[in-house]
Every structure is written in C-alpha cells, then in structure tokens.
C-alpha cells in the first residue's frame with residue numbers, strides 16, 4: 535500500500551483504513567469515504583450511513599425536530615403550540631391529524647429508513663417566511679395552487 539498525503543489531489547486515489555469510531559477497520563478505496571471540511575472522513579460511507587440510521591432510530595424526537603427545522607424552519611415547540619391551537623386539525627378542511635394520510639412523507643431513504651411523518655404540514659409564506667397555519671398535505675397542495683392561480687395575496691389565510 536502506498537502512502538498518500540491528505541491534500542486534495544490525492545483524495546480519490548489509493549486506499550484508506552476505515553479507522554474512526556465505529557469504523558469497520560477495512561482498507562477501502564478513498565472514494566468510499568465522505569469528504570469533510572478537514573479532508574476525508576475517518577469512517578467509510580457505509581459505516582457512516584449505518585451509524586446515522588442507528589442514531590435516527592434511537593432519537594426519533596431529535597429527528598422530528600431536525601425535520602421540522604430543515605423543512606419548515608419552525609421549532610418543535612412552536613409547531614406543537616400551533617397544533618394545539620388548531621385542535622390538532624388541518625386549518626382548512628378540519629381533518630384530524632390522526633386521520634391524515636402521509637404517504638408522500640414516507641419516501642424511504644437510501645438506508646431504507648423512513649422519515650417519521652409530520653401529518654400537519656407547515657404552510658408558510660415563501661416571501662416573508664411567516665407561518666400561516668398547519669395544513670394536511672392535500673390542502674397544502676391545493677391552496678398553494680389556488681394562491682398561484684388566483685394571485686391571492688400571500689398574506690391571505692384560508693378561504694373560510
């Protein structure tokens with residue numbers, strides 16, 4: 535095995551030992567390791583994926599918080615407060631969150647793990663980022679289309 539320095543030109547050639555915490559210890563092609571700001575990851579992609587999915591299974595609450603923030607830029611406590619204010623129902627059609635189908639949120643990830651569903655989606659104004667309310671997936675889509683088609687002011691809430 536030849537020795538490679540960690541400069542960028544050698545990132546994709548040669549092998550590297552998967553030696554980080556939880557790593558498999560195997561010598562693998564450098565392309566099998568993810569990139570980090572500081573260079574290549576110390577653990578191979580396969581081990582990193584396994585570690586990430588184990589963490590996600592063990593921390594469903596943290597995953598839910600991360601999803602809410604990533605998808606909607608809303609904190610879990612704000613989301614839960616709005617859910618309670620809306621009596622856990624869609625703000626437009628009134629369907630209770632336990633009766634909402636969320637197949638579209640269940641797209642399996644590369645590791646086969648499904649993202650925990652958030653039945654009530656956050657309807658926010660794309661211009662200001664302000665949250666208008668929580669909607670079931672169907673209303674969120676329909677109302678988004680209606681707003682665009684009728685040029686409704688983005689501040690308008692629901693047609694009730």
Ligand SMILES: [Zn+2]
Nearest residue numbers: 552558578581
């Ligand atoms: Zn590994």
Ligand SMILES: [Zn+2]
Nearest residue numbers: 624627670673
């Ligand atoms: Zn609805």
